Amino acid sequence: MGTTQVEAVPEPKYWHLRTVLSEALDSEFSVGEILPNERELAARFGVARATLRQALEQLELEGRLQRRRGVGTTVAPPRVGVSVGTEQHLWPGAPGDAWQPSDCTLAAPPAAVADALGTGRDEAVHTVRRSRRTHGRPVAAELLYVPASSVPDLSAIEAPSGPARARAVLRELQRRQLQRQESAVELGSAHAEDAKVLDRLPGSPVLVVTTRYVAGDRTAALSVATYRADTCRLTFGDAGGVQIHHDPPSRAC
Amino acid sequence: MGTTQVEAVPEPKYWHLRTVLSEALDSEFSVGEILPNERELAARFGVARATLRQALEQLELEGRLQRRRGVGTTVAPPRVGVSVGTEQHLWPGAPGDAWQPSDCTLAAPPAAVADALGTGRDEAVHTVRRSRRTHGRPVAAELLYVPASSVPDLSAIEAPSGPARARAVLRELQRRQLQRQESAVELGSAHAEDAKVLDRLPGSPVLVVTTRYVAGDRTAALSVATYRADTCRLTFGDAGGVQIHHDPPSRAC
DNA sequence: TAGTGGTCTAGACCACTCC
DNA sequence: GAGTGGTCTAGACCACTAG
Numbered sequence: 289m290g291t292t293q294v295e296a297v298p299e300p301k302y303w304h305l306r307t308v309l310s311e312a313l314d315s316e317f318s319v320g321e322i323l324p325n326e327r328e329l330a331a332r333f334g335v336a337r338a339t340l341r342q343a344l345e346q347l348e349l350e351g352r353l354q355r356r357r358g359v360g361t362t363v364a365p366p367r368v369g370v371s372v373g374t375e376q377h378l379w380p381g382a383p384g385d386a387w388q389p390s391d392c393t394l395a396a397p398p399a400a401v402a403d404a405l406g407t408g409r410d411e412a413v414h415t416v417r418r419s420r421r422t423h424g425r426p427v428a429a430e431l432l433y434v435p436a437s438s439v440p441d442l443s444a445i446e447a448p449s450g451p452a453r454a455r456a457v458l459r460e461l462q463r464r465q466l467q468r469q470e471s472a473v474e475l476g477s478a479h480a481e482d483a484k485v486l487d488r489l490p491g492s493p494v495l496v497v498t499t500r501y502v503a504g505d506r507t508a509a510l511s512v513a514t515y516r517a518d519t520c521r522l523t524f525g526d527a528g529g530v531q532i533h534h535d536p537p538s539r540a541c
Numbered sequence: 542m543g544t545t546q547v548e549a550v551p552e553p554k555y556w557h558l559r560t561v562l563s564e565a566l567d568s569e570f571s572v573g574e575i576l577p578n579e580r581e582l583a584a585r586f587g588v589a590r591a592t593l594r595q596a597l598e599q600l601e602l603e604g605r606l607q608r609r610r611g612v613g614t615t616v617a618p619p620r621v622g623v624s625v626g627t628e629q630h631l632w633p634g635a636p637g638d639a640w641q642p643s644d645c646t647l648a649a650p651p652a653a654v655a656d657a658l659g660t661g662r663d664e665a666v667h668t669v670r671r672s673r674r675t676h677g678r679p680v681a682a683e684l685l686y687v688p689a690s691s692v693p694d695l696s697a698i699e700a701p702s703g704p705a706r707a708r709a710v711l712r713e714l715q716r717r718q719l720q721r722q723e724s725a726v727e728l729g730s731a732h733a734e735d736a737k738v739l740d741r742l743p744g745s746p747v748l749v750v751t752t753r754y755v756a757g758d759r760t761a762a763l764s765v766a767t768y769r770a771d772t773c774r775l776t777f778g779d780a781g782g783v784q785i786h787h788d789p790p791s792r793a794c
Numbered sequence: 795t796a797g798t799g800g801t802c803t804a805g806a807c808c809a810c811t812c813c
Numbered sequence: 814g815a816g817t818g819g820t821c822t823a824g825a826c827c828a829c830t831a832g
Contacts, residue, residue, distance in 0.1 A: 299743075302744075373777055470776065472622060472777070473748065473774070473777070474604070474775065493728060495728065521727040522727065524626055524723070525722060
């Protein structure tokens with residue numbers, strides 16, 4: 289027939305919409321600007337609100353938009369690079385690290401953590417809570433598990449819990465020789481507690497960084513840190529500068 | 542009044558459902574097993590299919606489930622750890638690296654890449670496509686940008702494009718001294734091409750790893766690799782062993 | 795109190811896989 | 814062709830923010 293190739297695999301509407309909106313964001317909006325509300329946008333593009341929302345979700349996932357209930361949808365600033373692994377390995381809590389200890393308890397950790405630490409499943413470990421902010425915004429929440437054997441000289445008299453205790457545990461950690469550290473990054477979703485600290489809704493995507501600190505050939509500490517996936521770019525080996533990743537040219541539709 | 546605390550902040554249904562399903566996966570299903578279909582599950586839990594799907598989406602994001610159109614929903618195996626950054630820095634294509642070159646072209650890169658490379662926006666660079674598989678499954682697709690100046694001795698006569706050309710570019714790269722490399726990890730969504738290679742739908746979540754290879758104080762190559770976020774755990778400093786991250790105990794509801 | 799995004803419903807049809 | 818997950822609709826109501 290005379291018709292030219294007709295879009296063999298039709299793009300879903302929400303995907304097309306994502307592309308259109310993405311281009312509009314590049315050319316017609318500036319950071320911080322408020323978009324029209326969802327009902328308005330849906331009407332303007334002639335789609336159901338649910339479909340529009342699917343497109344917005346994608347863009348939020350990619351860090352292009354920020355949505356806040358009761359407020360509106362705004363254009364997000366570029367992701368901030370947060371340094372996660374540096375060349376020289378340091379204990380958590382070393383001078384100059386970016387974390388703020390907020391609490392410390394002594395309790396049996398989740399089974400998976402106990403296994404990774406090589407402690408018994410009912411053995412109590414110090415659990416330090418810390419959080420991290422950048423440009424005044426919360427970017428990460430951490431649980432740091434430190435077996436009692438890693439901080440043998442920790443005074444039992446000092447504050448039994450709370451921030452002071454957390455600092456004491458971190459202080460004691462510095463006295464040991466750090467052999468090496470290993471990290472892993474994976475995608476997760478924020479649980480209620482993390483979500484609260486990160487100022488997001490539960491279920492929002494986070495990058496989970498698990499770090500094993502090795503000393504004396506044993507796992508001396510284990511950190512599980514969750515970073516907001518929408519606003520963060522995790523840098524290893526200090527790559528603060530690299531700033532790629534806006535879509536390469538996509539086919540028209 | 543006499544009523545006990547009534548769930549001050551009611552959990553969304555889909556979130557509750559996620560928790561229930563997650564626990565069921567732990568206790569009643571084994572890897573690879575097929576779940577009942579969505580209509581069935583929705584009916585069983587007394588919710589609309591869309592709500593159930595929201596819960597499944599979460600679990601898929603967390604790497605617990607795998608859904609395939611026309612087939613069904615299966616219990617996913619644990620994420621595979623893929624080594625991304627090692628202690629000793631090596632050029633891409635060094636002996637033993639996990640990537641399979643598939644193509645190479647010479648063209649002007651996206652503007653953002655040109656800027657990061659410090660080349661002119663219209664200057665052509667070698668663009669090597671590579672892919673990476675683990676246990677027979679595709680896990681990542683990469684675009685590697687190599688400015689002509691980084692491979693000065695590259696013979697113009699050899700295959701002008703295709704896998705042979707890609708290997709030639711990588712081979713030439715090895716001759717230079719690698720100073721250091723810097724990586725960044727962020728969340729993205731798969732474009733059509735990547736989605737195809739990764740055997741996923743467009744828009745599915747990916748971990749984008751941007752690596753800058755520095756030689757002679759200049760960016761000698763730039764790699765943009767997209768990993769399937771559902772099946773991969775990226776390891777730095779070789780942390781193959783760490784395997785945490787199943788939800789900590791969550792509050793009942 | 796008005797306006798926003800977040801949740802949820804009950805349907806419909808489509809694209810894909812496998813028999 | 815039967816059965817699966819993927820897309821889409823047109824509504825409703827809720828939770829939150831801010832004037």
